[in-house]
Amino acid sequence: MIEVRNLTYTYPKSQVDAVSNISFSVKNGEIFGFLGPSGAGKSTTQKLLIKLIRGYSGNVEVLSRPLPKWNGDFYAQIGVGFELPNHYLKLTGEENLKLFASFYPKVAHKPIDLLKMVELEEHANKPVESYSKGMKMRLNFVRALLHDPQLLFLDEPTSGLDPGYSRMIKDIIIDLKNKGKTIFLTTHNMHDADELCDRVAFMADGELKLIGTPRDLKLQHGSRKVRVEVRDNGAIGKEEFDFCGLAENSAFLKAIASPNLQAIHSCEESLEDVFMRTTGKKLGGEF
Amino acid sequence: MRIFFKLLKWDLLLLVKYGILPVAMGIGALYIALIYLFSVPTKLVVFLIFSDPSMMGFVFIGVMVLFEKQAGTTSVLAITPLQPWQYLLSKSVSLTVPALLVSVVMAIAARSSVNYFLLFLGVLLTSVLFLLIGFVGALRVKTFNQYILIIPMFLAPLCIPLVDYFGLWKTPLMWVIPSQSSLTLLNAAFSEVELWKTILSVLILSISIFLVHKWAEREYRKRMI
Numbered sequence: 001m002i003e004v005r006n007l008t009y010t011y012p013k014s015q016v017d018a019v020s021n022i023s024f025s026v027k028n029g030e031i032f033g034f035l036g037p038s039g040a041g042k043s044t045t046q047k048l049l050i051k052l053i054r055g056y057s058g059n060v061e062v063l064s065r066p067l068p069k070w071n072g073d074f075y076a077q078i079g080v081g082f083e084l085p086n087h088y089l090k091l092t093g094e095e096n097l098k099l100f101a102s103f104y105p106k107v108a109h110k111p112i113d114l115l116k117m118v119e120l121e122e123h124a125n126k127p128v129e130s131y132s133k134g135m136k137m138r139l140n141f142v143r144a145l146l147h148d149p150q151l152l153f154l155d156e157p158t159s160g161l162d163p164g165y166s167r168m169i170k171d172i173i174i175d176l177k178n179k180g181k182t183i184f185l186t187t188h189n190m191h192d193a194d195e196l197c198d199r200v201a202f203m204a205d206g207e208l209k210l211i212g213t214p215r216d217l218k219l220q221h222g223s224r225k226v227r228v229e230v231r232d233n234g235a236i237g238k239e240e241f242d243f244c245g246l247a248e249n250s251a252f253l254k255a256i257a258s259p260n261l262q263a264i265h266s267c268e269e270s271l272e273d274v275f276m277r278t279t280g281k282k283l284g285g286e287f
Numbered sequence: 288m289r290i291f292f293k294l295l296k297w298d299l300l301l302l303v304k305y306g307i308l309p310v311a312m313g314i315g316a317l318y319i320a321l322i323y324l325f326s327v328p329t330k331l332v333v334f335l336i337f338s339d340p341s342m343m344g345f346v347f348i349g350v351m352v353l354f355e356k357q358a359g360t361t362s363v364l365a366i367t368p369l370q371p372w373q374y375l376l377s378k379s380v381s382l383t384v385p386a387l388l389v390s391v392v393m394a395i396a397a398r399s400s401v402n403y404f405l406l407f408l409g410v411l412l413t414s415v416l417f418l419l420i421g422f423v424g425a426l427r428v429k430t431f432n433q434y435i436l437i438i439p440m441f442l443a444p445l446c447i448p449l450v451d452y453f454g455l456w457k458t459p460l461m462w463v464i465p466s467q468s469s470l471t472l473l474n475a476a477f478s479e480v481e482l483w484k485t486i487l488s489v490l491i492l493s494i495s496i497f498l499v500h501k502w503a504e505r506e507y508r509k510r511m512i
Contacts, residue, residue, distance in 0.1 A: 050366055052362075052365060052366065072368050072370055073368060075367050075368045078366075080363075080366045082362065082363070084359060086359025086363050087358060087359075087360065088301065088355075088358060088360055089358055090301070090305060091300075091301070099297045100363065100367060102290065102297070103290055103293075103294075103368050103369045104367070104368060105368070143363070
């Protein structure tokens with residue numbers, strides 16, 4: 001679906017590469033997470049992939065065609081959800097969707113159906129300037145689905161949403177994947193990435209540091225240990241045991257046989273820990 | 288063309304919702320009343336038609352593009368199948384039609400003999416030229432304040448031919464500036480002007496529009512994000 005080889009891009013008047021010699025591929029029907037802190041080169045990469053900025057070196061193929069060979073119909077094949085809300089504020093939510101729908105040769109969804117999908121139907125006839133940020137973000141999201149694109153680029157789709165609506169958007173993304181859509185998800189929210197993505201790529205300082213499934217990355221980079229918590233005279237005692245020989249480890253067996261056993265955890269790292277260990281950088285953002 | 292006509296409908300609605308169309312019509316009505324009540328001389332009527340319906344498009348398109356830029360919708364337009372020429376044509380038509388209407392009523396209010404074909408042509412070409420220049424100007428700034436500051440930079444050179452028009456300094460060099468052709472064409476709608484000058488004006492304005500349109504398309508691809 002997407003093939004990127006040795007992609008490098010430097011902004012005009014800049015001495016530093018915003019994106020430096022990165023290579024990756026996104027398979028048909030997968031959710032590919034592009035993770036990194038602000039300024040890592042995520043958004044620049046996305047802008048390059050959707051032809052909003054040009055003048056790169058390297059090879060990029062999107063939807064099985066080299067990017068330079070795509071013309072205007074490229075945008076009828078892809079959907080883009082922006083990080084920040086961008087609507088005609090004086091128009092209503094429904095008018096906004098109708099306006100953008102008029103640019104596509106085929107529109108798959110009625111605007112009102114999309115508004116219902118994100119519980120905005122009651123606000124369909126209100127001007128967008130009266131919407132909260134969360135409502136504008138939900139409108140942003142469904143606008144990308146108007147023409148039923150095969151490939152979606154979503155930039156921080158749950159940003160500014162409360163947990164309930166964040167759940168709703170994530171469920172819709174999973175549903176889209178189940179319908180065979182390919183999703184390129186740009187985010188610094190490791191929880192979303194961990195939950196949604198089939199594979200993730202870590203970006204830092206314009207470089208691609210690591211690619212893999214969230215599960216593999218957490219297991220490979222975490223320690224193969226189990227932590228057992230047992231209450232002892234009111235205090236919680238924590239003990240870690242190596243996976244190796246666990247079935248014969250008498251201390252472990254004794255701990256889990258204790259009537260005061262409180263909890264057992266595997267000591268895999270979180271995706272955020274893996275990111276920090278790999279890139280040496282912290283992620284900003286909401287958790 | 289289907290996309291263009293749909294966008295045109297939305298652009299007209301946005302012009303109303305942003306208050307641009309009511310303001311444009313209000314200013315036009317003021318000029319019409321002035322011309323009607325004070326029997327303004329033809330020379331001044333031509334100047335008013337040049338300065339208001341024709342040139343004001345420069346300001347109005349700037350306001351519209353800046354509204355779009357500030358709302359971030361220009362970035363969204365850039366990732367739809369909408370082509371730059373469709374965007375520019377829709378903006379040009381939606382702002383030129385009101386300019387034509389106001390100009391015709393101004394001409395009627397002047398109660399002098401008018402060649403409406405030449406008036407129509409003069410306003411159409413001048414308005415489109417100034418709209419395209421205004422579009423390029425608006426894309427280069429971020430705020431309304433910055434836009435107000437650059438207006439004189441763009442408009443002052445285009446006003447130089449008024450010196451020739453009012454007879455203060457006549458020189459053939461004025462033909463280098465396209466607005467000389469605008470004034471000649473608008474003047475031809477009200478007074479006798481040599482045919483070669485009328486034809487030359489149409490040619491110069493058409494070539495200018497072609498060139499500025501190319502410039503605007505390039506700027507659209509470069510700066511709409």
